[in-house]
Amino acid sequence: MKKELLAKRGGLVMQLLRDYALIAVGCFIFGLSFDLFMAPHSINVGGVSGIAMLLVEITGVGTVGLFSALLNVPLFLAGYKVLGKRFFFGSLFGMLASSLFFDLCTVIPVPETETLLGALFGGVLCGIGIGLVFMGHASTGGSDIIARLLKRKFRNLKIGRLLLFVDLTVVTLTGIVFRDFSKTLYSVVVLYVSTEVMDAILYGLDYSVVAIIITDLHDEVYAAIDSHLDRGATFLDGRGCYTGSPKSVVMTAVSRGQVAELKQLVQSVDPNAFMILQEAHQVLGNGFKRYSDEL
Numbered sequence: 001m002k003k004e005l006l007a008k009r010g011g012l013v014m015q016l017l018r019d020y021a022l023i024a025v026g027c028f029i030f031g032l033s034f035d036l037f038m039a040p041h042s043i044n045v046g047g048v049s050g051i052a053m054l055l056v057e058i059t060g061v062g063t064v065g066l067f068s069a070l071l072n073v074p075l076f077l078a079g080y081k082v083l084g085k086r087f088f089f090g091s092l093f094g095m096l097a098s099s100l101f102f103d104l105c106t107v108i109p110v111p112e113t114e115t116l117l118g119a120l121f122g123g124v125l126c127g128i129g130i131g132l133v134f135m136g137h138a139s140t141g142g143s144d145i146i147a148r149l150l151k152r153k154f155r156n157l158k159i160g161r162l163l164l165f166v167d168l169t170v171v172t173l174t175g176i177v178f179r180d181f182s183k184t185l186y187s188v189v190v191l192y193v194s195t196e197v198m199d200a201i202l203y204g205l206d207y208s209v210v211a212i213i214i215t216d217l218h219d220e221v222y223a224a225i226d227s228h229l230d231r232g233a234t235f236l237d238g239r240g241c242y243t244g245s246p247k248s249v250v251m252t253a254v255s256r257g258q259v260a261e262l263k264q265l266v267q268s269v270d271p272n273a274f275m276i277l278q279e280a281h282q283v284l285g286n287g288f289k290r291y292s293d294e295l
Helices: 002-041 047-059 064-083 085-107 115-135 143-153 159-177 181-202 218-229 256-269
Strands: 207-215 234-239 246-255 274-281
Touching: 002 085, 002 115, 047 064, 047 159, 064 085, 064 143, 115 181, 143 159, 159 181, 207 218, 207 256, 218 246, 218 256, 246 256, 256 274
Parallel strands: none
Antiparallel strands: 207 246, 207 274, 234 246
């Protein structure tokens, strides 16, 4: 019993270390995207960091990292009450790390880029960074927390889409503050690219394949799938439309890397089998990911 408890605690510690490592790396990439590609072109990424950028421009004092930390205080209090301790402490670390990297990355020489290239590359890096932070079950604060709160109510919407909705208001203010509407348009490019990349990090890498196999040798096909691929399956009752005869249908889900082997297995068991393969988005359950209302 004691060994099982120690093993469980060890697993939790490793999970926390993995999460915090993802958060740290994500914040560093986010800081790079902001300081190397967006800030030099006065492009706004939205959220609290975007508001902080506008405040620095308006007041002429302070730094983006400092203003970001100050603006996050009330949002973190709201996040703690609604989303719990794990999210709170992970996001607190993410907020502090991102604020730190916003200021530290300013010492890195800024590459000379056109504004559009800055928006594109900044958006890609921003999406990767925030996506990694979300994978660590945290946020960098600000609109990320707002998006998480909205996610609790609108569970069918993706995190990236919620962030896009929240950040558009801040981005619109960019053109007003800098008196250049093109800044708003470039900022919209950053938001769109970062949203797509973020959703690809969180969801797009989670594609599996669902196979629907119509065969007279359903037991043998399932046995091959179970023994060689270690995947479950479901038998469905079907009927041929032309012949009217009953048909056995095997439905299973496999990873992308198992598709070739699945086709070979089915072919070897029943060369006359009819098989339909369809990419599936977020297969949840035993052998795949578990459902989380955070993503």
